[in-house]
Structure formats: C-alpha cells, structure tokens
Amino acid sequence: MRGALTLCLLLLAATLAALMLGQVRLSPALLWQGLSTGEGPGALVLATIRGPRVLTALGAGAVLGLSGALFQTLFRNPLAAPDIMGFTAGAGLTIIAAIALGLALPMPLLAAGGGLVAALLVVLLSHRRGHATPPLTMILVGLGIGFLASALSSFLLTLLPHTQATEAQRWLTGSLAARDWGHVAQVCGIGAVLAALALAQLRRLAALELGEDLAAGLGLRVGRARLALAGTAVLLAAAGVAVAGPVPFIALMAGPLGARITGAGRLPGRMLAAAGTGALVLVVADLAARAALPGIQLPAGVMTGLLGAPYLLWRLSREMEKGEL
Amino acid sequence: MIRLLGLCALLALALVLALSVGARPVTPAVALEALRAYDPTNPDHVTMMAIRLPRLAAGLIAGGALGIAGTVMQVMTRNPLADPGILGVNSGAAFALLIGATVFGTAGESSVALLTFPGAALASALVFVLGGGLRGDVGPVRLTLAGAALNALLLSLVTAIVLVRQDTLDMFRFWVAGSLTQADSRPLAEMALIAGAGGLFALAIAPQIEALSLGSALSRGLGTKPRRVQAAALAVVTLCTGAAVAVAGPIAFLGLMVPPLARLVAGHALRQELVASALLGAALLLFADTLGRVVMPPAEVRAGIMTALIGGPVFLWVARRLRPGASA
Amino acid sequence: MSLDLHTSGLRAEGLSLGYAERPVISELSLDLPRGEMTAILGPNGCGKSTLLRAMARLLEPAAGRVTLDGQDIHRRDTRALAREMAILPQAPIAPEGITVADLVKRGRTPWRGLFTPWRAEDASACAEALAAVQMTAFAERPLGELSGGQRQRAWIALVLAQAAPLLLLDEPTTYLDLVHQIDVLALLRRRNREAGITVISVLHDLNLAARFSDRLVLLGRDGLVATGAPWEVLTADNLQTAFGLAARVDPDPVTGTPMIIPL
Numbered sequence: 054m055r056g057a058l059t060l061c062l063l064l065l066a067a068t069l070a071a072l073m074l075g076q077v078r079l080s081p082a083l084l085w086q087g088l089s090t091g092e093g094p095g096a097l098v099l100a101t102i103r104g105p106r107v108l109t110a111l112g113a114g115a116v117l118g119l120s121g122a123l124f125q126t127l128f129r130n131p132l133a134a135p136d137i138m139g140f141t142a143g144a145g146l147t148i149i150a151a152i153a154l155g156l157a158l159p160m161p162l163l164a165a166g167g168g169l170v171a172a173l174l175v176v177l178l179s180h181r182r183g184h185a186t187p188p189l190t191m192i193l194v195g196l197g198i199g200f201l202a203s204a205l206s207s208f209l210l211t212l213l214p215h216t217q218a219t220e221a222q223r224w225l226t227g228s229l230a231a232r233d234w235g236h237v238a239q240v241c242g243i244g245a246v247l248a249a250l251a252l253a254q255l256r257r258l259a260a261l262e263l264g265e266d267l268a269a270g271l272g273l274r275v276g277r278a279r280l281a282l283a284g285t286a287v288l289l290a291a292a293g294v295a296v297a298g299p300v301p302f303i304a305l306m307a308g309p310l311g312a313r314i315t316g317a318g319r320l321p322g323r324m325l326a327a328a329g330t331g332a333l334v335l336v337v338a339d340l341a342a343r344a345a346l347p348g349i350q351l352p353a354g355v356m357t358g359l360l361g362a363p364y365l366l367w368r369l370s371r372e373m374e375k376g377e378l
Numbered sequence: 379m380i381r382l383l384g385l386c387a388l389l390a391l392a393l394v395l396a397l398s399v400g401a402r403p404v405t406p407a408v409a410l411e412a413l414r415a416y417d418p419t420n421p422d423h424v425t426m427m428a429i430r431l432p433r434l435a436a437g438l439i440a441g442g443a444l445g446i447a448g449t450v451m452q453v454m455t456r457n458p459l460a461d462p463g464i465l466g467v468n469s470g471a472a473f474a475l476l477i478g479a480t481v482f483g484t485a486g487e488s489s490v491a492l493l494t495f496p497g498a499a500l501a502s503a504l505v506f507v508l509g510g511g512l513r514g515d516v517g518p519v520r521l522t523l524a525g526a527a528l529n530a531l532l533l534s535l536v537t538a539i540v541l542v543r544q545d546t547l548d549m550f551r552f553w554v555a556g557s558l559t560q561a562d563s564r565p566l567a568e569m570a571l572i573a574g575a576g577g578l579f580a581l582a583i584a585p586q587i588e589a590l591s592l593g594s595a596l597s598r599g600l601g602t603k604p605r606r607v608q609a610a611a612l613a614v615v616t617l618c619t620g621a622a623v624a625v626a627g628p629i630a631f632l633g634l635m636v637p638p639l640a641r642l643v644a645g646h647a648l649r650q651e652l653v654a655s656a657l658l659g660a661a662l663l664l665f666a667d668t669l670g671r672v673v674m675p676p677a678e679v680r681a682g683i684m685t686a687l688i689g690g691p692v693f694l695w696v697a698r699r700l701r702p703g704a705s706a
Numbered sequence: 707m708s709l710d711l712h713t714s715g716l717r718a719e720g721l722s723l724g725y726a727e728r729p730v731i732s733e734l735s736l737d738l739p740r741g742e743m744t745a746i747l748g749p750n751g752c753g754k755s756t757l758l759r760a761m762a763r764l765l766e767p768a769a770g771r772v773t774l775d776g777q778d779i780h781r782r783d784t785r786a787l788a789r790e791m792a793i794l795p796q797a798p799i800a801p802e803g804i805t806v807a808d809l810v811k812r813g814r815t816p817w818r819g820l821f822t823p824w825r826a827e828d829a830s831a832c833a834e835a836l837a838a839v840q841m842t843a844f845a846e847r848p849l850g851e852l853s854g855g856q857r858q859r860a861w862i863a864l865v866l867a868q869a870a871p872l873l874l875l876d877e878p879t880t881y882l883d884l885v886h887q888i889d890v891l892a893l894l895r896r897r898n899r900e901a902g903i904t905v906i907s908v909l910h911d912l913n914l915a916a917r918f919s920d921r922l923v924l925l926g927r928d929g930l931v932a933t934g935a936p937w938e939v940l941t942a943d944n945l946q947t948a949f950g951l952a953a954r955v956d957p958d959p960v961t962g963t964p965m966i967i968p969l
Binding site: 126129253256259263264272318319 | 797799
C-alpha cells in the first residue's frame with residue numbers, strides 16, 4: 054500500500070514538474086491559475102503544448118509498461134519485452150513505410166499491423182516442429198526481427214527527401230514533440246480498452262505463470278490463452294508506438310522497476326505498477342530530454358536509450374550471476 | 379586448394395562487377411585501359427580512377443577486415459551470432475570517429491580516422507566483459523543483448539549530438555550504415571596497412587585461439603594463457619574493425635555471414651578459415667555495394683544497408699537453430 | 707451408457723503415445739477405478755510420466771483414448787474436466803516472490819469465470835486445502851523462503867484447492883528427503899481415505915509405493931508388465947522383467963506390505 058502511494062506521489066510530482074518546466078517556465082501560481090481557471094499566460098501553454106504532450110507521455114508510457122510486464126510474465130523472463138523482441142521496431146517500420154509510400158492510413162492501425170506481423174514472424178521463425186520453443190530462442194529471433202526492421206527503416210529513410218527524413222528520423226527515435234489532444238484521446242481511449250482486455254485475462258496469466266502443464270491441468274486452453282495474451286500485449290505496445298514512436302526500453306524497464314518501487318507481489322498489482330512506472334519513466338525522460346540542454350529539444354527516446362541501455366547491461370550481469378543465461 | 383581457387387575466382391568476378399557496373403557503365407576492357415594508359419580527358423577513365431578504384435580498394439579493405447574480425451569473434455566466443463556490428467564494436471569505432479569529426483571538423487584526416495581504434499578497443503572490451511565473453515562460456519543471448527545495449531546507448535548519444543549540431547545529418551547517415559561512396563577521401567593506404575597487420579596477427583595467433591575455443595580449462599591444459607589469448611584476439615578485432623570503419627563506416631552483419639561460409643570452404647582449420655574469410659568478406663561487400671548501385675537507380679543504397687538487409691535473415695536463420703537454455 | 711463399476715474411473719484403451727516413428731508407449735490398456743490410490747512405477751525412460759500426462763489430457767495420444775467415466779477426456783471441455791481432475795506436474799514453476807496463500811488461490815481457476823468475484827466457497831476451499839497439508843500457519847510466507855518439503859505441500863494444497871475428486875501427480879516425492887517423502891505420501895493417503903479422492907502418482911521408490919498404494923502399475927521398457935495389488939505386482943519375476951533387477955520380495959516387518967531386497 055505504501056509502495057503504491059509512493060508511485061502515485063512520484064507520478065504526480067513528475068507530471069507537475071513536466072507541466073511547469075520547459076522553454077516557458079510556469080510558476081506554481083501560474084500553473085494553478087491555468088489549470089483551475091483556464092486563463093492567464095499558463096493556460097495557453099498548457100492547452101496547446103504541454104498538456105497534450107505530458108498526457109500523451111503518460112498514456113504511451115503506461116501502455117508500453119503494461120505491455121512489457123505482460124510479456125515478461127508470459128515468458129517468465131525479464132528480458133522478454135516488445136522493444137527487445139522487435140515488435141516496437143516492426144510497428145515503427147510500417148509507419149515509416151507508409152510515410153515513404155505516401156499511404157494515408159491511421160497510425161494506430163499501421164502500428165498494430167506492423168507489431169502483429171513482427172510478433173507472428175517471431176513465433177513462426179522460432180517454432181520448430183516437435184520441439185518446445187525456449188523463451189531465449191524467441192528473444193534471439195525477436196532481436197533479429199528488430200535488426201531487420203531497423204535495417205529496412207533506414208533503407209526507407211534514404212528514399213525520403215531530406216526534410217522528411219529528418220522528421221522521420223526523429224520519430225523513429227521516439228519523440229513526444231508537437232502532440233495534440235487527438236493523440237491524447239487516441240492513446241487513452243485505445244489504451245483503456247486494451248488494458249481492460251488485459252486485466253480480464255489476468256487469471257489466465259496467473260495460471261500460465263505456473264507452467265504450461267499445471268495451467269492445462271487447471272483447465273486452460275494453453276495455446277489459445279497465450280495467443281490472446283500475447284496479442285493484447287502487442288496491441289498495447291503498438292498503441293504506444295502510434296503516438297510516441299518506438300521509444301526504447303520503457304517496456305523493458307517498467308515491470309521490474311514498478312515491482313521495486315511498489316513492492317507489489319500479486320499479479321494485478323504488478324501490472325498496475327508496471328503501467329504507472331512506464332508512465333513515470335516516459336514523462337521524466339521527456340522532461341529530461343527537453344531540459345537537459347538549453348534551447349535544444351532532444352527526443353524522449355534519446356533519454357530512455359541512455360537510461361535503458363545501462364539497465365539492460367546491469368540486468369544481463371544479474372542474470373549471469375543467477376546463471377540463467 | 380580448388381575451393382581456394384574458386385574463392386579467388388569469386389573475388390575476381392566481384393572486382394570486375396564493382397569496376398564496371400554503375401550510373402556510368404564501363405566495360406572491363408575500358409577499365410583495364412584506364413589502368414594501363416590513363417587519359418584524363420576520357421570521362422570513363424576519370425570515373426574509374428576517381429570513383430571506382432578507390433571504392434574498390436575501400437571494399438577490399440573493409441570487407442576483408444570485417445571477415446577476419448567476425449571469424450575471430452565467433453571462434454573465440456563460440457557464438458555464431460558474434461559480429462562486429464551486432465556486438466557494438468562497429469558502433470564504438472564509428473562513435474569515436476564522429477566525436478573526432480565533431481571536434482576537429484573533418485572525418486577524412488587520417489589522424490582523426492585513427493580514433494576508430496581506441497573506439498573499437500573500448501567497445502569490444504566493454505561488450506566482452508559485460509557480456510561475459512571473458513569467461514569463455516557465453517550464452518549467445520547474453521553477448522548479443524550486451525551488444526544491442528551498447529548499440530542503443532551509442533545510438534542515443536549520436537542522436538543527441540546530431541540534433542545539437544544541426545549541420546551533421548550526413549554524419550548521422552554515416553553512423554546508421556556504412557558505405558563505400560566517399561572512399562577517395564578516406565585514408566586507404568594507412569588502413570590497408572593496419573588491416574593487413576591485423577590479419578597477419580590473426581594468422582599468427584590462430585592456433586592459440588583454436589585452443590581457447592575448446593574451453594578455458596582444456597586450453598590451459600594445452601598450454602595457452604586464456605587471458606593473454608583473449609587480449610590478443612581482441613586486438614585483432616580492434617585493428618580490423620577500426621580499419622574497416624575508418625574506410626567504410628559501420629558495416630553490419632558482414633562478420634556474421636562470412637564465417638559460416640568460410641567454414642564451408644575451408645573446414646575447421648582456423649588459418650585457412652581466416653584466409654577464406656578475408657576473401658569472402660571482400661567479395662561479399664563488393665557484391666553488396668554493386669547491388670546497391672543497381673537496385674533503385676539513380677539513387678544508391680548504402681552498402682551497409684544492403685549487408686544488413688541480406689544479413690538480417692541470416693541472423694534469424696542462425697538464431698532459430700540455436701536452442702539456448704535447452705543446451706546450456 | 708451405463709455408469710457401472712467398470713466405466714467409473716480413469717481408463718486407457720489401446721493407448722499409444724509419442725511419435726509414430728518412436729513410440730514411447732504402444733497399445734496400453736489400463737483401468738484405474740475411483741477411490742483407489744495408485745502408483746505408476748518403472749525404470750527411467752519407460753514412459754511413466756508420458757503415460758500420466760496422457761491420462762491428464764496434457765498429451766494427445768497417437769492412437770487409442772483415455773476415458774473418464776466412459777467419456778473421452780480429449781473430447782471434453784478442458785475447464786469442466788479441470789473440476790474433475792487435477793494434475794501436479796513434476797516441475798511446476800513458482801512466480802518470484804509469491805506467497806503460499808496466493809499460490810493456492812490459483813487452484814480455484816477452473817471454478818471462476820471471467821467476471822466471477824472471489825466467493826466464500828473459494829475461500830473455504832483454499833482454507834481447507836491449506837489445513838489438509840498443515841500449512842495454514844505459513845499462508846502468508848513467500849514460497850521461496852520455505853523448505854523443499856513445505857514447498858511441495860504448498861503445491862499439493864494448490865491442486866487440493868482445485869477440489870477435483872481425481873488427483874494426478876508426477877513424481878511428487880522427487881528431490882525430497884526420506885522424511886518428507888513419507889510425509890507427502892501419508893498426506894495423500896489421508897486425503898484418499900478421508901475425502902475419497904482418487905490419487906494416481908508416478909513414484910520412484912518401490913517400497914514406499916507398495917506401502918502407500920492400493921494398486922500398482924508396473925511399466926517396463928516394452929510396456930505394461932503388471933497391474934494390481936502390491937503383492938500381485940511386486941514379484942521377483944516382474945521386477946526382473948521391468949528393471950532387469952534380481953531381487954527378493956519379503957513382507958515388510960512393520961506394515962506387512964511387500965519389501966524389495968535387491969540381490
């Protein structure tokens with residue numbers, strides 16, 4: 054309980070800081086005035102720039118975090134995350150491809166399509182008839198899909214005219230610049246539906262966590278349950294990618310970090326903690342990326358990359374000590 | 379021996395194609411003529427000497443060097459997914475080069491190009507230590523992920539630099555994928571020497587590396603000093619990767635694809651494998667570069683992107699066969 | 707269809723398991739009536755666990771079928787079946803940091819629909835299961851902090867909370883010391899006697915199996931060797947056939963059950 058409170062307070066503090074800081078600095082008084090009355094100099098900044106930006110970051114971080122925690126629990130491996138396994142890269146690739154080919158399809162659809170295709174490829178390619186598929190093979194194959202998706206993305210980038218290429222590159226890094234209320238509505242709406250879908254499947258996840266045999270003994274259709282859960286998790290990640298780009302490492306970090314902050318041991322608690330922590334990390338990363346260098350707006354993905362890569366290396370050394378890799 | 383001749387023939391074919399195919403096709407006869415009697419008023423001859431030949435040289439150096447680096451890495455770590463690109467050594471070298479170019483304002487100077495070596499050395503040491511490579515018994519997943527983490531970290535830093543200095547988007551393209559296009563402005567002769575030295579060193583220590591690949595306990599029994607051999611092998615990787623990046627930028631997946639092919643040709647004797655790797659690496663890179671010139675004219679696809687597009691499926695094919703956790 | 711004594715219980719009919727090119731078990735027929743405690747025995751690699759997995763519908767048979775009360779278990783709704791038979795696999799996986807109580811709760815999965823809240827009967831089933839394995843005092847302890855024997859009792863509590871009248875266990879005593887092996891088997895025997903639960907388990911130790919079972923199923927490399935009461939199955943001849951073991955069988959001086967003395 055205290056842990057959950059800590060996370061909520063951290064989220065609140067980060068959100069307020071993200072709303073106040075930036076090129077135009079708002080004092081707490083101005084922020085309050087803008088929020089409560091909708092007037093004053095703060096209101097304009099909040100309504101047009103920071104409000105949508107921060108809320109999009111919260112929403113995208115939450116769906117990515119939840120997606121990562123679902124995968125990590127499903128595969129029982131802290132390295133199984135949509136950003137490691139190439140699903141976010143696949144989602145990013147389809148969007149770049151649509152830009153390059155001039156297709157005007159809605160971003161969430163594109164992202165979902167790319168993510169699902171990448172996931173399907175990972176499943177198909179790591180499966181061998183008559184053999185069980187170890188999660189590590191899936192992770193490796195996922196890494197390969199990610200490599201291939203990034204190679205294709207950079208290939209497509211070379212086809213774009215210079216200005217578009219810069220923009221697309223920024224987008225591929227994962228950025229929250231120039232978001233509007235449409236993005237907020239999109240990620241929150243889609244995210245809420247998918248999160249409800251995921252929470253409804255938590256009991257199945259709880260059974261699957263005990264191993265496939267026991268889950269089957271408890272009356273689960275194991276294959277179907279895994280597919281439904283993995284599909285939901287891929288779509289969650291895609292919902293995040295559609296508004297924030299393939300921000301690296303949020304999904305990887307959110308689950309373990311959330312459990313650390315909240316101390317949540319039960320499954321629903323862990324999932325909520327992961328969503329909250331994903332939101333927290335993305336808001337903080339975006340704030341840091343905006344505020345790190347005066348006058349320059351770095352994309353949030355740069356910050357999560359700088360944070361996440363050392364985390365991944367640390368995680369690897371931990372797994373090494375446990376002798377699991 | 380016959381297979382080696384076959385390899386040489388393959389390389390010769392790659393050379394001819396690399397010289398003649400492009401936006402301005404040049405017949406092999408004209409190419410030969412340009413070499414024998416250079417006529418500066420003949421545009422074909424100018425194309426040859428100013429563009430194609432340097433490009434060819436860069437391809438030979440980078441391809442050969444990366445083939446050797448990949449083979450040494452794969453044999454030493456017993457990891458079929460080891461590759462200077464995947465493990466972040468390319469990125470380390472290219473990052474150092476970018477820093478140098480940002481500070482000194484040019485990437486072409488051979489003194490700046492020398493920065494690739496400390497970059498490659500640091501990156502390879504880091505990824506091997508963090509990935510558990512020094513222990514010898516590395517799971518492929520760990521090493522690959524360590525490389526992915528290093529790549530991601532450096533990518534974030536480069537993105538930041540590029541966005542801070544708006545004039546450097548070309549640097550970014552360079553970073554994302556290597557290419558042979560600006561070969562005439564690169565220090566070809568120096569890097570050829572260094573890569574050659576790396577290759578010779580690799581041939582010299584090949585028996586020790588082979589012993590090491592049997593596991594550190596057994597190799598100690600065979601009289602090698604594992605730490606020293608590992609350091610020497612990392613030096614080879616550093617020299618070869620640094621030279622390759624200095625002439626062509628980061629070329630991914632070449633070091634992944636070459637070793638298994640080289641093994642097909644040369645069998646399991648490391649010295650022969652290294653020679654075959656150098657020949658195959660050079661041929662493959664030249665093919666990739668030539669292919670990049672013709673897939674969507676008039677635009678050229680960077681050689682590094684071509685190798686990544688070809689190498690991605692190879693990575694998947696290898697990864698699919700590995701059963702980590704099941705065996706280790 | 708009549709539910710006479712012959713069709714009541716778990717039954718294998720002409721069961722072949724494994725791939726066609728390398729069958730693990732072929733053409734096996736077996737009748738395991740309700741209310742008994744059965745142990746499946748045999749040398750390593752004879753297909754004991756494979757047989758148990760097939761009987762628990764975890765494995766699709768290559769030929770033949772497994773029936774429960776006359777109905778093919780592979781044709782039945784898996785959730786409905788989970789209310790009638792529970793399976794504890796050999797190496798279940800414990801989520802990190804889970805408490806005993808949370809673990810046992812997951813045994814209620816087949817009784818809970820998508821939106822069914824946690825009901826009083828769920829709570830009482832869990833409490834009963836914990837009491838049956840004498841783990842009530844440890845309910846809030848993380849599983850990882852317990853001893854091997856306690857952990858195994860927690861897993862058994864999970865399948866007991868499933869409240870199925872038929873319980874299948876794959877090597878429930880492996881990795882336990884002798885005291886805890888006896889402890890686990892005595893516990894299962896108690897549930898069998900007191901609650902009338904049918905218990906079918908794969909066991910390694912012949913003497914313990916003889917002591918705690920109504921019926922033994924002895925498998926050899928070439929399939930079923932014998933099945934029946936312990937004294938009928940554990941004969942010197944059968945042991946020779948199944949294990950290639952020369953042994954004498956004497957009555958256990960304490961319980962009177964067969965005791966194997968290898969020669």
